[in-house]
Amino acid sequence: MTKRYLIGAFIGTLLCGLMLVVQPAVRTHRQVDCNPELATCVSEFYPYGHGTSDSVIGPTVDGSSLPIELAEDFIFFGQAYRRLFVNNNGHISFRSGFSTFNPSTFPLLFYDIPLIAPYWADADTSQNGSGTVFYRETTDFNLLQRFSREIQNGTSMSFFPSCLLIATWDAIGYFDGRTDRRNTFQCVLATNGMLSFMIFLYADGLIQWTTGDGSGGTNGLGGNAATAGYDDNGDNFFNIPGSGTAEIINITQTSNVGIPGMWMFITTSMQAITISFSESIYNVNENDGQVELMLVLSYPSSSDITIRIDTIDREATVMDQDYFSGPYSIVFPAGITESMFNISIIDNDVLEESERFEVIITSSSRNSNVTSGEIGNAVVIIQDNDATGCITTINGLDYWWTGQLY
Incomplete structure (x- = not known):
């Protein structure tokens, strides 16, 4: 039997072909209660959903957003991009949408596509109540200021972006139509046209599955587990520790800037x-x-x-x-x-x-x-x-x- 049932393939093809985008109606951003055992943690995602100007990817299996045209170039290791795609399976791609559901650790050996993957796994949002993928570009000053402050705290660099791309995978289920476990996470890209950064955000208790049925999983675990990181389709790639293993479910407890659930990267090397x-x-x-x-x-x-x-x-x-x-x-x-x-x-x-x-x-x-x-x-x-x-x-x-x- 193929990975997708006929109706799932039909819906995914229809939505990708028409690039259907609708406006969100009911979701609101989540304020997350911290684990009291942690000194600090991700206490709040960037606002998304109801009350924002977010677009959403319609109900889909392996679908992608419309092409998103950025106001400024996002510099991804020497290459400037004005267009990108948010994909249902937990990643952002350049050049084209990326429908591959089965995650692999970086570098990508068989795909000619630059990829940013906060949590690449076999997601399924084709059913009502199975989760939503939100995204928008914003120039809201308060959010630009927040991002600038987080970069200063995490890297000691002075940086103020001109725009942000906020992508949120909210309470998404896994293939095939399973919602007993759900994942919520966020990726924020920032640029001023010369320097670019990205932050991955994960909140304690909101990463609950690693693997869809089509990737060999059982009840959301085992099999070919999720990957988190990036690959510029060149010399620059990174796997967050635990990628491709059962340990990736603990990504909410890891960090490279001392705040569990936050991973921060500069994607340009403008200075030594x-x-x-x-x-x-x-x-x-x-x-x-x-x-x-x-x-x-x-x-x-x-x-x-x-x-x-x-x-x-x-x-x-x-x-x-x-x-x-x-x-x-x-x-x-x-x-x-x-x-x-x-x-x-x-x-x-x-x-x-x-x-x-x-x-x-x-x-x-x-x-x-x-x-x-x-x-x-x-x-x-x-x-x-x-x-x-x-x-x-x-x-x-x-x-x-x-x-x-x-």
Whole structure:
């Protein structure tokens, strides 16, 4: 038996062929109660549905929106697009609609199409009450300001968009006509014609299924599970952890900006990414065992970056067994802007003054795009813990003076 029944194929073909779009009537945007165990979470989607100017994709299986003409170019890794399509199966495509229901992880090997996929899975909204896909472009100042603020908080970049494309998959069921589990999620694209960003939003409790019946699922789970991420049909692609596995249902608890349920990406590389230490001086006691250092990227990369860190002896030396030297290899996964690493400190019995060594960023796996930032090297100061006192020199010999006579 084919994946779609005859009536489903007829409806999908009819709607795609006529590009039928109707105005929403009853849905309102959802304000979501946070999981109390989370420090922060996605508390509210961008407004959608009733009370907005949203259009909807009519009841369909594997259908797409009308071509959406944007007011400004959306820059997707070097390519400018003014036209895109919102698709029923949890993705946004360029060039044409994309009806493929069976998800695969990125990069796409058999499809010549750039794709943004907040949650690519086998959806079915062909029946009354089986969910709705909303979308609109907006220049509402309050929403532009909200997006700008979220980018500032997530990446420390100053960016103010000229327009947003908000796409919302609201309470959608899965194939074949199943509504016992539903998914609600949102994708917001933003551009000012030069820089472009996108945010994926998922709320706790509102991702309930991963797989449709046509993808080998049973009761919405198992089989060929959903994929989330993007692929520019070139060198830039990313899979949110858990994609293609049962773990994707936990996407509401994951993030690359520290807010569970929010994933944020810059899709243009108009300037070099810089990398810096978070501090220029790190103090550590000799008996602490290690010193923890943090590296920070100026904004997220679209692919993994590997950074080489070297150490340079000063008063503290490797030969004197003060610390373990580099090099160290630090990996920034795509979308991540902070990484911690440790250098081991050796607790010896030698009485000595405070000593230091330097830590320096020497290279990256993407030298053309990543440069050293404001703090390209840091100093680690080791405080001795063996005794109190001072070192004094008598006749060319160093003595440790504790202030006590024996």
